Amino acid sequence: MPSPDPQRVTGRSAVLSWFTVVVNGVLAVGLLALSLAMLAEPAAERSWSTTACVAAATGGAVWLLVAASYHRNYLHVPPADPASVGVQNADGERAVVMTWRRTFQRQPLFVAVVVLLVALGGTVTLAAADDAGWWLPLVVVLLVGPWVPERIVEAARPSRLVLSPRGIAVAGPAGDGWLDWDDVRGIAVERENQWSVVRIVGVAGAASWRFRRRRRFVWVRAPSRPWLDVPGPAFTVEPQHVIEAIAHYRRVPAARGELASEAGRRRVLGPLGL
CATH class of the missing domain: 1.10.287 (Helix Hairpins)
Known part of the structure; x- marks a missing residue:
């Protein structure tokens, strides 16, 4: 498989996201300002009733909060969090575990x-x-x-990504998946609904692949092929270093044992692990 472009491991287009935030922010502030201005006028001179003005002001404030939350989710770039990556016991063995950003x-x-x-x-x-x-x-x-x-x-x-000497596990919102290292064919960056995802792709008919759908209120389709997905926004450290670490352990079976130690954690963290 061709090497993935780490720069694509992002949420959405920054231009589109900024346009969405600015337009919604301006409309929300306009509605809030208009309704507050009307409330400041004598009741007899208002174009809207007091109830309508209060409702509009509340709606404008909530709208502004939604716009701010959109900015926080799609445009804010949080700092890397090395503490979210550690060597832990996972499924009975020591492994490097990256807890997802939520x-x-x-x-x-x-x-x-x-x-x-x-x-x-x-x-x-x-x-x-x-x-x-x-x-x-x-x-x-x-x-x-x-x-x-x-x-x-x-x-x-x-939700977490687990890299163990035996293989890779992903525990996500939809379900839990597993692939042995020998069944990993490569890594890709794909568009999945609203996010870009790092997709760990298994060989066709991978014997080790399993996916257990978590109990949900709404039915969600399980992966149709052997792969494991980690959404771009879930990464707490630089995705490029995680991708490079996975590629390294796929190519070099003899090095996989270090995933049970700090050496594996340092490789996943890249320069942050030095």
Whole structure:
């Protein structure tokens, strides 16, 4: 397989992300400022009722929080965290374990909760007013509702990448997978939904490959081929060093034993491990 480009191990296009943040931030601030300005006027001169102004101000503030959370998730580059990589006991053997960064899971949960609460509020408000369109926000509730407990469970589950002398394990939100080193064909960087992922690809018909889907509220398809995925935003250290370490141990079987020691951790960390 061709060598992956570590620069592609990112979330989304920075230009698109900045455009999204700026546009939503401007609209949110505009709505918040307009509603607060109306509240400052005498009640008789307002174009909106007091209730509508308060609702609009609340919506603008929440909208601004969502825009800020989007920036935090897609544009903020956190510093490397060497402490998240350690040598631990994993499945009965010593291995190098990288605990995933979790911010990229929390932001969608926050947005889903906001959308659900707004839709619930809209449903109740319209139903109380005997508005014929009360069922429209209810559709949103029914669509988004099942994903909220799903996201909560995902955010609570421990996720990690394990490099042991025997093979590679990934414990992610969807399930747990395993590949022996001898069944690893290569590494690729692929686009998977909203993220780029580092994909550890197994040989066709890899005998060691296994994937156990975790219990979920919403059904999610298991990988169709022997591979293990680590989302780009989950890396707590430079992805390039992790990719290079995996490639090294795939090529050099005699070196795999060091994954049970600090030597393996230092290789995964790259310059941070020196």
